[in-house]
Amino acid sequence: MDYRALGALFRRIILAGAPILSAGCSNNYGCPPPDVDVIAPVNVVPTDAATTDGGLADLLSRCQASASDCTALCMRVVPQATSATTKQCELVALDGGGSGVHVIYKQFCVGGRRPGGLLAPADARATNPLGAWLAECAHLEAASVDAFDILQSEIAAHQGPQLLIAAAAAAAQDERRHARVIGSLALDHGCAPSAAKTVRGEIRDLESIARENAVEGCTRETYAALIAWRQAQAAGDPEIRTAMTTIARDETRHAALAWAVDAWASSALSTAARRRVRDARDEASAHLLAETSIASAPALRSLAGLPDPDDATRMVAALHAQLPS
16 A cells, blocks of 8 residues: 555544544653553464474473473463563463463553564653653664665665665664653653664575564555554553654655555465465454454543544454455
């Protein structure tokens, strides 16, 4: 989907929701999004043999053998958690028998594109929770610079279109500006963003690039662009509202780039590879839908313009239904 089509889709989805109240200032900062603390059962089905490398039973076996080798199991059972957000991951015995995982993970700010190899940020220290949230967003915007730098180099390595290479380079510049703007807002609210650190690997194969683009670009960044348009209308903090007005347009271009990269990569992939990329995007949409059920603090809804869980869930579902399959 191109920029105009995405913009029109975003407007339809926002207009179809509950009326957005006139933005107003509030001094009630509430609480930051809490760490998510869950215990989930590990349901191993008979067909998932322990001898299958990477299967659920295999991951359970590895975790049972070494507590330091449980992260992959926790991420499989609680997919909203990632290696960059998980703060605690352990195997536990469930009441009534069976095994489960106890996972504590930090919620990511919605926005930007997470590069592979992104390291977890230091915990924010702020005099108010809005500052902590802004600092997390600034960290992710800065990480997106690495994501687009990597995307640019990988498209070039695979002899992709010059137009996509140039668009990725421009997106990296946008994200540098976003990181400065949101970082300045975070400092105004008493919190300094953590530096974004990414461990870069070798140039990946085209399917791996397409799969990450499908998850981070076609799914998460596209939703982030939609949320940015909503924030540009609904944020009670006038400085956040002004910042998001520009950021929303930029993020829509970035989302359009993701869909263009998807089309380019798909044209060169096999049918089986395209199916795996599509499955990864569908799985990411399901994960995003689950994440929207977690309510953000009231102050983040009033001051930053984030939607409540019902509206966020509706927006994710509408995107999934109306974006290309």
